[in-house]
Amino acid sequence: MKIAIIGGGAAGIFSAIQAGYQNPNAQIFVLEKSPKILSKVKISGGGRCNVTHTPLKITDFAKNYPRGEKFLKKILYEFNAQDTINWFEDKGVALKTEDDGRIFPVSDDSQTIIDTLLAEIHKLKIDIFTSTNVENLEITEEGFLLKILKQKDIFAHKVIIANGGNPKLESFKWLADLGHTIIPPVPSLFTFNIPQHILGELQGLSVSNTKVWLEGTKYEQKGALLITHWGMSAPAILKLSAYSARYLAEINYNTNVHINWLASYTEQKLRDFLEDLKKEHPHKKNKQNPFVEFPKRLWEYFIWKCDIDEEKTYSQLTKANINRLIEFLTNDTHTIKGKTTFKEEFVTAGGVELSEVNHLTMESKIIKNLFFAGEVLDIDGITGGFNFQSAWTTGYIAGKNVGK
Ligand SMILES: Cc1cc2nc3c(=O)[nH]c(=O)nc-3n(C[C@H](O)[C@H](O)[C@H](O)COP(=O)(O)OP(=O)(O)OC[C@H]3O[C@@H](n4cnc5c(N)ncnc54)[C@H](O)[C@@H]3O)c2cc1C
Structure with missing residues (x-):
């Protein structure tokens, strides 16, 4: 035979x-x-x-x-x-x-x-x-x-x-x-392109426990996220790309991705954490990263994005500052334009x-x-x-x- x-x-x-x-x-x-x-x-x-x-x-x-x-x-x-x-x-x-x-x-x-x-x-x-x-x-x-x-x-x-x-x-x-x-x-299994993205300067940074989701859909995933010079990668993004592969193809890879950088925190836990900071470390400067969950440079990015004076101290964080921080930490939004399969396990x-x-x-x-x-x-x-x-x-x- x-x-x-x-x-x-x-x-x-x-x-x-x-x-x-x-x-x-x-x-x-x-x-x-x-x-x-x-x-x-x-x-x-x-x-x-x-x-x-x-x-x-x-x-x-x-x-x-x-x-x-x-x-x-x-x-x-x-x-x-x-x-x-x-x-x-x-x-x-x-x-x-x-x-x-x-x-x-x-x-x-x-x-x-x-x-x-x-x-x-x-x-x-x-x-x-x-x-x-x-x-x-x-x-x-x-x-x-x-x-x-x-x-x-x-x-x-x-x-x-x-x-x-x-x-x-x-x-x-x-x-x-x-x-x-x-x-x-x-x-399927591709990374997201985010042209001229502000995070590009932070390329190489990764956060191990994020939640990412696509705007207006039920597609969401948790896991590590890596900032690349062209956009975002790592398991959270690759999994999101896999489950939404057909949807993203239909909309020509053009949409907003939302990121919760602290997936292990509830909003209340995050608020309590930030309020406690004010009380427990009143003299520390805002530019000092209080989170072990992500790198210092990412914290500096959030401070900058939320218009918080990095030279002021935690005790001077206003209610508005805290609300803004919580918003950006739990729902940071970036616009995807295209995808990349380069070097990845694309299928x-x-x-x-x-x-x-x-x-x-x-x-x-x-x-x-x-x-x-x-x-x-x-x-x-x-x-x-x-x-x-x-x-x-x-x-x-x-x-x-x-x-x-
Ligand atoms: C960069 C990269 C890294 C990956 N890493 C991993 C990993 O670590 N773990 C994992 O689980 N998966 C990984 N994958 C996915 C995995 O490699 C594929 O899912 C798997 O190889 C599929 O095996 P296959 O034999 O079906 O197809 P393929 O490996 O694509 O083999 C198909 C073969 O058929 C040949 N062929 C096609 N058409 C014809 C034809 N008409 N006549 C004769 N021959 C033909 C092709 O040349 C090819 O050699 C990776 C993929 C890529 C691209």
């Missing part, structure tokens, strides 16, 4: 390995359009590869997928984060969990993950054809004829499509031509409609012997290793079943 896998990314390579385990006699080959396989794994997690996320209850784990949550709830039972850990550790990869739940190889080098996957590929004698761009699939009586750009057609009895995400709808046209519904793709929201894929096998419900794995599906997670986990899970199921 000939099994073709289109795409040599995490999902394609992992599914090829699973197909090899399942059916050692099959002739399995991976067709990759670029000159290299696993190139995203290489650059992932800043070159360290955040391979998965710490195992959670399946329903909780699945909540980290703005698209595909229900589908993942059904398939994570087959192969979940613990299985990923076991699989890599079984192959000799030492893994470590960071405080935020992200899991990396102890080597802090994505090449460790690549080498492990490639060792299995070689052991199983799976062929890899790079610079092989599959343009289309023709269904024949026996299987599929893969149309390759500027090369001869290739025949396969069964095919796994694992060609990843792409924010351009045209790139899914050949899958739509096969009869599959494509949920229009839009980018595609949208792709092959999940109701057309059998979750037990990852086989198309429309075309027999055609399977899907990875980001080509309408599944995407937030940052933290969830996107690779989805690639491993769908790749595992597709590979196991294609090999049967």
Whole structure:
């Protein structure tokens, strides 16, 4: 039996390995359009590869997928984060969990993950054809004829499509031509551009516990926020971008973002804190940062923004000063104009409609012997290793079943 896998990314390579385990006699080959396989794994997690996320209850784990949550709830039972850990550790990869739940190889080098996957590929004698761009699939009586750009057609009895995400709808046209519904793709996991923003001078500062939300919507997230020279980044912003990916695309990434810089305080707690300051440290100058939650330079920015004289003392803070401070600390507003995916773990929201894929096998419900794995599906997670986990899970199921 000939099994073709289109795409040599995490999902394609992992599914090829699973197909090899399942059916050692099959002739399995991976067709990759670029000159290299696993190139995203290489650059992932800043070159360290955040391979998965710490195992959670399946329903909780699945909540980290703005698209595909229900589908993942059904398939994570087959192969979940613990299985990923076991699989890599079984192959000799030492893994470590960071405080935020992200899991990396102890080597802090994505090449460790690549080498492990490639060792299995070689052991199983799976062929890899790079610079092989599959343009289309023709269904024949026996299987599929893969149309390759500027090369001869290739025949396969069964095919796994694992060609990843792409924010351009045209790139899914050949899958739509096969009869599959494509949920229009839009980018997810991006940072916000805030042109000429006042905070730009504070680039590099981060605050660990903020709440951010988009004006006039229910989209809100909590977490760390990083001020960059072009705008804002870090988990709070990336998560917000993921959950609001489609909405932000519709409004062309043009809206206001609100920030509560002290998400752990209620308004009353903040008011009490500031009133206490006046009493407990009456002689301290306003420019002295009273909050451990954020850096001094950010406090100076608030003082400046609220027109508070930095040389005066806490005891001289007026009621109006305190009200203004509370307003800015809990509801600072900035205008977003555009997004940036540069260097971030960007993914595609949208792709092959999940109701057309059998979750037990990852086989198309429309075309027999055609399977899907990875980001080509309408599944995407937030940052933290969830996107690779989805690639491993769908790749595992597709590979196991294609090999049967
Ligand atoms: C910079 C960056 C860092 C990231 N870091 C992390 C991280 O640390 N943790 C995490 O969980 N996720 C991370 N992600 C997301 C993660 O990399 C992807 O979700 C994951 O790689 C998807 O795997 P995939 O195999 O489905 O797709 P891909 O990795 O995109 O692989 C698809 C492959 O198919 C090939 N291909 C496409 N079309 C064709 C065709 N017509 N013919 C043949 N081949 C084709 C492509 O060239 C590509 O090699 C990161 C993403 C980026 C961009």
